[in-house]
Amino acid sequence: MGTLVDTTGWQTKILWTGVALLGAVSFGIVALNRGEAVDAAWLVIAAVCIYFIAYRFYGLFVANRALGVDGTRPTPAYRHNDGLDYVPTNRYVLYGHHFAAIAGAGPLVGPVLAAQMGYLPGTLWILAGAVFAGAVQDMTVLFLSTRRDGRSLGDIVRAEMGSIAGTIAGIGILLICVIVLAVLALVVVKALVGSPWGTFAVFCTIPIALLMGIYNQFIRRGHVGEMSLIGCVLLLAALIYGRTVSETPALATYFDFKGETLALIIIGYGFVASVLPVWLLLAPRDYLSTFLKIGTIALLAVGIIIVRPDLQMPAVTKFIDGSGPVWAGSVFPFLFITIACGAVSGWHSLIASGTTPKMIENERQIAFIGYGGMLMESFVAIMAMIGASVIHPGVYFAMNSSAGLIGTTAEQAAQVISSWGFVVTPNEIAQMAKDVGKQRLCRVPAGHRRSPSAWRASFRHFSAGRH
Amino acid sequence: MGIWYHFAILFEALFILTTVDAGTRVLRFMIQDLVGNAVPTFKETTSWTNNLIGSALSVVLWGYFLYVGVIDPFGGIWTLWPLFGTANQMLAAIALTLCTVVLFKMKRERFALVTIAPATWLVVCTTIAGLEKVFSPNPNVGFISHALKYGEAIAAGQLLAPAKSAAEMTRIVVNDYIDATLAAVFVLVVAATVIYALINIWKALANPHATAVEIGLAGAVAGGGHA
Numbered sequence: 265m266g267t268l269v270d271t272t273g274w275q276t277k278i279l280w281t282g283v284a285l286l287g288a289v290s291f292g293i294v295a296l297n298r299g300e301a302v303d304a305a306w307l308v309i310a311a312v313c314i315y316f317i318a319y320r321f322y323g324l325f326v327a328n329r330a331l332g333v334d335g336t337r338p339t340p341a342y343r344h345n346d347g348l349d350y351v352p353t354n355r356y357v358l359y360g361h362h363f364a365a366i367a368g369a370g371p372l373v374g375p376v377l378a379a380q381m382g383y384l385p386g387t388l389w390i391l392a393g394a395v396f397a398g399a400v401q402d403m404t405v406l407f408l409s410t411r412r413d414g415r416s417l418g419d420i421v422r423a424e425m426g427s428i429a430g431t432i433a434g435i436g437i438l439l440i441c442v443i444v445l446a447v448l449a450l451v452v453v454k455a456l457v458g459s460p461w462g463t464f465a466v467f468c469t470i471p472i473a474l475l476m477g478i479y480n481q482f483i484r485r486g487h488v489g490e491m492s493l494i495g496c497v498l499l500l501a502a503l504i505y506g507r508t509v510s511e512t513p514a515l516a517t518y519f520d521f522k523g524e525t526l527a528l529i530i531i532g533y534g535f536v537a538s539v540l541p542v543w544l545l546l547a548p549r550d551y552l553s554t555f556l557k558i559g560t561i562a563l564l565a566v567g568i569i570i571v572r573p574d575l576q577m578p579a580v581t582k583f584i585d586g587s588g589p590v591w592a593g594s595v596f597p598f599l600f601i602t603i604a605c606g607a608v609s610g611w612h613s614l615i616a617s618g619t620t621p622k623m624i625e626n627e628r629q630i631a632f633i634g635y636g637g638m639l640m641e642s643f644v645a646i647m648a649m650i651g652a653s654v655i656h657p658g659v660y661f662a663m664n665s666s667a668g669l670i671g672t673t674a675e676q677a678a679q680v681i682s683s684w685g686f687v688v689t690p691n692e693i694a695q696m697a698k699d700v701g702k703q704r705l706c707r708v709p710a711g712h713r714r715s716p717s718a719w720r721a722s723f724r725h726f727s728a729g730r731h
Numbered sequence: 732m733g734i735w736y737h738f739a740i741l742f743e744a745l746f747i748l749t750t751v752d753a754g755t756r757v758l759r760f761m762i763q764d765l766v767g768n769a770v771p772t773f774k775e776t777t778s779w780t781n782n783l784i785g786s787a788l789s790v791v792l793w794g795y796f797l798y799v800g801v802i803d804p805f806g807g808i809w810t811l812w813p814l815f816g817t818a819n820q821m822l823a824a825i826a827l828t829l830c831t832v833v834l835f836k837m838k839r840e841r842f843a844l845v846t847i848a849p850a851t852w853l854v855v856c857t858t859i860a861g862l863e864k865v866f867s868p869n870p871n872v873g874f875i876s877h878a879l880k881y882g883e884a885i886a887a888g889q890l891l892a893p894a895k896s897a898a899e900m901t902r903i904v905v906n907d908y909i910d911a912t913l914a915a916v917f918v919l920v921v922a923a924t925v926i927y928a929l930i931n932i933w934k935a936l937a938n939p940h941a942t943a944v945e946i947g948l949a950g951a952v953a954g955g956g957h958a
Contacts, residue, residue, distance in 0.1 A: 330834070330842035349760075349776045365753035367746055397849030401823055404830040404846060411945045416757070419764040421829050421924070423944045424836060427768075429927035433825055434765050436920035439913075440818045441761060445754045446796035446808040447815050448747045453801060455744045462740035466748060503741065510737070523801040530751065531794035537752035538759050538786035546756060550749045557746060592871035597860040601816040608849065610822020611750075618757030668892050 280320065287313025295384065301574035304650045307383075308565050311391060311646045315639045318395040323635035326400055331407045333627040340414040341623050348541045350414065353623035354488050355632060357480075360551030362620045363637045366402065366612045367557065367605065368448050371644040374603040379652035379660065380590040382580035386603055386649055393600070393607025394642030401608055403634030406616040410630065414622035417613055437614070444611055449534075453526045460519035461510035463526075467519070468502035470533070473549030481543055495552045542619060558640065564647050577653035577660065582685070589665035589684075606645020612638065658688025659696055758792065759785040804893075805902045813874070813910050814917070817860050821917050824853035828928045835935040836943040854925055861918040865911045874914065878907035 290310035294302055327333050344350040353361070378386035408420055415423075418437045422430020456463045472495055480491045509515045521529070537546050586594035591602065605611070616634060624633065652660060661681045662670065670677040674690040681688050760776070763785045767774030773781055799807025827850035834843045867873030870880040881904045884891050894900045935942055 326842075326845050330839060330845050332837075332839065346777045348782075349756075361753070364746075364749035366750070368750035372743065372746065397823070397827070397852065400845055400849060401827050401830065405826050408830065408833055413946050414760075416761045416764045417826060417829070418761060420833075421825070422768070424829065424833055425924075425927045425931050429924060432920055432923045433829075434761075436917060437822060437825065438758075438761055438765065440822045440917075441754065441758050442792045442796065443808075443811045443815055443818055445751060445758065445793035446800065447812060448754070449751050449793065449797045450800055450808050452744050452747050452751065453797070455740050455747075459737065459740050461737040462744055465741045466744050469745065503738070506737065506741075524798070527794070527798050527801045530748070531790050531797065533748075534752055534755035534794070535786050535790045538756040538789060539782055542756070546752055550753060553745045553749045556742065560742060586869075586872075592869065593863075597856040597863070598872075600856045601820050601860050604816060604819050604823075608820070608823050608853065610819045610824070610826060611754075613822060613826035614757050614761070615753060618760050619753055 280317070283313050283316055287317060294387070295579075298579065301576060302579075303572050304575050304654055305569045305572045307387065307575070307646065307650060308568050311643060312565075314391055314395065315643065318399070319631075319635060319639060322395060323399060323403065323631050323639075327403060327407075327631035327635065331404065331630075333407065333630050335626055335628040337411075337627055339410055339624050339626060340621060341625060344413065344622075347543070349619075350622045351541070351543050351547075352625045353543070353547060354486070355625060355629045357488060357547055357551045358620065358623050358625075358629070359633050359637060360554035361547045361623070362550075362615060362633050363640055364550035364553045364557070365615045365619065366609070366637060367641045367644060368444075368611065371606045371641050372648045375606055375645045375649035376652040377590055377664070378599055378603050379577055379649060380581065380588040380664070381584045381595060381599060382578050383575055383649055383653040384579040385584065385595055385599055387646065389600060389603055390606045390642055390645045390649065393603070394638055394645075398606075398608035398612065398642065399635040399638035402612045402616050402638045403630055405613040406621055406624070406634040407627070407630050409617035409621035410624055410627060415617065417617040420617065440610065441614055449527070449530050452530060453523050456521070456526055457523050458520060459510075460516040461506040463519040463521065464509045465499075465502045465506040468506075469499065469549055469552060470545070472498045472502070473545055473552055476548040476552060477544040480548070491548070492551075492555070495548070496555050499552060499556060542623065546619070547623065557644070561644050561647055564651075565643075568647075568650060573654040575650070575653045576655065577657050581657075589661060589669045603645065606642050606648070656688065656692065657686040658682070659692060661686055662688065662693045662696070755786070755789050755793070758789040762788050805899055805906065810906045810909055811913070813864075814913055817857060817864055817914065818917055820853060821857045821861065821921050824850065824857050824921050825924050827853060828924050832928045832931050832935070833943050835932045836941065838935075838941045840936070854921060858918055858921060861914050861921075864914045865918075874907045874911035878904045878911070881907070 287310055290306045290313065293306045294310055339352075341350050341352040345352060375386055375390065378389075405417065409415060409417075412420055412423065418430060418434030421433040425433075456466065475498075476491050476495045479494065480486070480488065484490055509519060537549075540546070581588075583589070584595045586592060586598070591598070593599075593602075600607070620633065624630065658678070658681050661684070662677050665677075665681070670680045674693040677693050678688050678690040759782070763774055763776065763781060772778075773785075775781055796808040796811065800809050801807070803809070827846050830846040831843055831850050834840060834846060863872055865874055868876050870877040881891060881894075881900055885897065885900050885904070890897070890900060894903055
């Protein structure tokens, strides 16, 4: 995949010129329009054009010229093939693994929080950050680690910058990694508590992944297409059957866990996924999840181009001064901290120097997996930004602001939010609370109805604690 | 709407769980590499003993903070949560700085701008953010001013949300000081990395040969050992 089409032909030149023009026009509409609501479809088109051009003209340039990838050089997956951690892996399966591993909560949560400053600052950072920082980082670290037996980031710092720098950076990296993992696991626990439907479907991905791993390794070796089809069908079946499970009390009790139990289960799962050979559980499960993720995002993108909703959030709000109700902090530097995964995230450098370099088949695939994987994640972030911007800004602030600021009743909230210039009526907020409450009721036993502040809390579980 | 809501839950959980499982393995590699500097045999990833010990250490490290965070709203990961964003971006700053050093050591400095530009941006951004997190006079941003605000409230016998008791007020203050200390440590780690990077770039420029420590040469036979 590293090699791309021949660019000397005039057809190719016309094609790329067309993509560039379309991207520039779409982007101009999004960035320069003032006063009128902008159609979200332009943002989708602009982003996709920018990604294609960035990959073809910058990503491949960095890979081939700046780094000098060498397709004749045996990769660690072949030199150390042990059937456990070092396993040559089909590039699409590996793309799936890499994308799933780098895409945590960030691409969804960061842009939603950043939308309080308007859609434009966040969008610009997501696009520019991914193309010039995030994707370059992911690809370059993947390249470095691939050339060093798939060693971890701290170890490479030690080898290249000396043992003192290596020890300082190594301990810092370890601490950061622990914080990130614990935070992410906590978000999973919060999402699955009291949700038998979600829990059942997530549990099902484990046997499905084992089946896929065994199928691809022993039954029909190398038939990635067949394996993908089987996995995809089973995953959808699990998702649909999850409803029956959640509505059948006898079954639902098996998948309705308290937070403590879920935490222990996730810890146990993490252990097993770390111990078992990478081809058996980890790679196929990540690949399987990527189907669902990329499929959903692609459907959303198509949906936006068909429905063409307006971006209701202003391009820039007054909260760029740092007084925002969702999180405090000015555009610089905190916007660039809040939007991590969609633009650039240190976490990715750990994956790019962890599992992926031990599985890559050829250095020529580094651009596709490292640079391309990051662009896909950036696109997820753009979709999250659109999601947060097409809803009524008043409703957005009602959902995301802290109860301390906007009060606990719909009337108080409507009054406070309207005073910020985002006119919203108590009825609109109450209606939305009711809609969400209704969905919550599907899985909350009678007598556990949530108060208005509790549904807000349930939305805010990502942002809680952020100063 | 019900199905979409549950689909969103599943989507979110799946999205993140795939990061957690791969991350646990990555943390195991990191522990194996780090401990392996003292005990070289521990680096060997083919050993099941190393695998089991490394994996157990890995899940215990993050699992402890998770479990305590689940049973205690002011403990475990809740203590460290406010550092999450800044620490993660500091890691990117360290990674891109390393990439820059290696480009110089490969004698590819004419292309080094591709990593110098984002590395500089991230170092500046995260250092300022880290310092603001520690010292900002706005209690919504700075840990120390947040701790002082809660400390004054404790002295005045008041309770501030989200604390519901005097004991929780004290814990919030303690958490703030832990976070302030760690944020300062991370700023120093980034600064130290940049200083060592500059020293190594200087050395690489002075050396006419490529000095990057790569393993396995072009065209080498598969299965080659350490170079």
